[in-house]
Amino acid sequence: MSYLVLARKSRPQTFDEVVGQKIIVRTLQNALAAGRVPHGLIFSGIRGTGKTTLARIMAKALNCEQGPTPTPCNTCSSCRDIGAGASVDLHEIDGASNRGIQEIRDLKENIRFMPTSARFKIIIIDEVHMLTSEAFNALLKTLEEPPDHVYFMFATTELHKVPVTILSRCQRYELQRVGRRELAAHYTRLAESEGITIEPAAVDLIVREAAGSVRDGLSLLDQVFSYCGDEVKAEEVAEVLGLVSDQVIADLGEALLAGDISRAMEQLNQVYGYGMNIKRFTSELLSWFRHLLFCCLNKEPGRLLDLPQEDIARFAEIAGKYPLPTVYGLFNILLEGLERANYSSQPRLAIEMAFIGAVQVGDVQPVSELLVRLDKIIAGAGQEIFMPSSSEPPRKKKVDQPAPGDISEKAQTEFQADPVKEQKTEQVQTAKKQTLAGKDAVAVTSDGPPSEEKVTNHAEKKLEPVQRTTMGLRDIKRRWPAFIDYVRDRKPWMAATLQKAVTVTLEN
Ligand SMILES: [Zn+2]
Structure with a gap:
């Protein structure tokens, strides 16, 4: 039996299963319920946030035998065909490899005919920004007055590259990065369904790495499951993904705040021991200080920071110990010093200098x-x-x-x-x-x-x-x-x- 990667295995089949994007999902469902779905839709957003997934669910919803419906049944032959990628009336085109005018002419020729078995013909063009300008021009007229039996759905990671003439003929949906909490809940659920126990700290590491992309996180999860087996621990995740655990970064940050340079150097040594990428390390450390600064500034940092509650509590506790000007001063020095380290031929030396500079800050007085x-x-x-x-x-x-x-x-x-x-x-x-x-x-x-x-x-x-x-x-x-x-x-x-x-x- 061939192995199906998590990203494909766990691809949402209904609107309810979509991770994040609540507002967009609701808008689409309302449009379906009211029978007001426009014939041109464009989904934009970073990779792995669910653009093609949403387009496919829309296709199901429009063509479901019970529909068009906001809740496709997933059991009728149309839904099953689309789910299996076998529907003859759903054309998925990769804009990157079919970008010329000829492909668009063929497409236009194709949509002149009525759908074979389903209610509508659905054209999904992925990475639509890759089309040539001639291809876009060839599409304009069709998009302006599309036949009743055709729906266009475009997906792009680079909305700014799509001509305005196209954009103005479509309804736009900009997908957001998925929040950490939602991602964590999703990955934990997936691990459970796979019969794998995973530490919350391990999930956090993966969520942090995913940076709002569901698919990126799923690929990492695949890798981690293969390495760790039935029980996933945070250290193992850090090891397999080449990450420094949050604890090391937090210890380092606190050592700097306390002005304890020798402890900070020890932690740095440990980071080097992991063989961590310098850029990664510096950005981790800076984002730690950023979170702390937000906690110093704000009474309710949870509204600004997409972090687990216990992390926010921990940051708030540290923020209580140091005045804002001290944290700000230290952050500033580190920002400059660590930035330099990224371009230095002696990055470690530059980082050490930044640390020494940072601990000199002491308590800043207004x-x-x-x-x-x-x-x-x-x-x-x-x-x-x-x-x-x-x-x-x-x-x-x-x-x-x-x-x-x-x-x-x-x-x-x-x-x-x-x-x-x-x-x-x-x-x-x-x-x-x-x-x-x-x-x-x-x-x-x-x-x-x-x-x-x-x-x-x-x-x-x-x-x-x-x-x-x-x-x-x-x-x-x-x-x-x-x-x-x-x-x-x-x-x-x-x-x-x-x-x-x-x-x-x-x-x-
Ligand atoms: Zn159905």
Whole structure:
């Protein structure tokens, strides 16, 4: 007895058996029930999602002796003939090998005659996008006004290659990738019917590999059944398909998040031991982080992620442990590093570098928080170090209000050997505002001390009033380097920023 592969053995014979595509199935059944089936249908979608299967079930439904019916009986001679591929009124044409104008002429000649035994002639053209443009043109007229006894059903994986003139004459059905849950349920049922016990984790691996294509998964399942016998375990599936199990990827991801580089390297070593394809591995790891990121972002990740419930729960648990910016930062570094690994002559080295870069991320703090903290530090430092002591009353010399453009002159008149403490209060505040105001600062020069040329009215408007001081610009300039030295001893990074400070305005 010849062996029938699962994909053929388990091909759906009725609408109910179709895996996924619920909306399309319902639309077709409604059209059949209402007698509103158009004479041209086109099914598009990735390989193995059920395009030809749906076309064949439609053929059955239209030609069933009980029909046309949304539920073909599968027992009448017409249904059985179509099921066995023996119906004389069902023409299945492979568009890839019969793509010329002559084939279409022959077809047109053929459909001039009434069906032999069934109600309708059904023409199924698979991979219809492969037809030549002449062939398409030859079809146009027939599609425009098809004979009552003919139905055209086209299937294509590349809808964009089908001329618009054809598309506009057909009703379009775009098949979706089949969801993981549906695939898992389908494969588990199949294994049961074959008398094989299969671990849920093993099914998950196959479902992951199938990537939404029922047939791809079935081919893998065939391979796995041959290798494993009556009992299928996840490790064996990983072995036979050359996959890394989810657990290894998850361990690796968690090691990176925890900043445990040695554990991450150990896991990487293990992955290499499996001889896994680098591209595959990097894409697995990245999709792990993507799932985690979705769980960080969303309260109900199940609606966005097509994953088993327990996987989502696990991701949500990990997401609870790490703040979003950390996961995001790490994901970003990995994305860049692993992408590089795919093109590197030393992929392993590139991956290791990406890991090392990733663990450096640590806990990421939002900039807004850092700025608030910086603000506090500066304010605290100003009060502690530079504020005049209570015994020393603040000096405020009242002078005539100078014209706005006249600040430097005013500063000169005010300059009266004032205490260092007040001078520094203003400098600290000026520097702080430049740090925070960023682009509002007029100019940043590297030659250190503030310069009066930079004073502008524009900046004056943007800044808040500075504490009154009787310090002159020249004095500030003179004492600025000493002040920076003072800061450098305490906060080297802040000293570097202050060195670039310029005077924006000097008030009162
Ligand atoms: Zn029937």
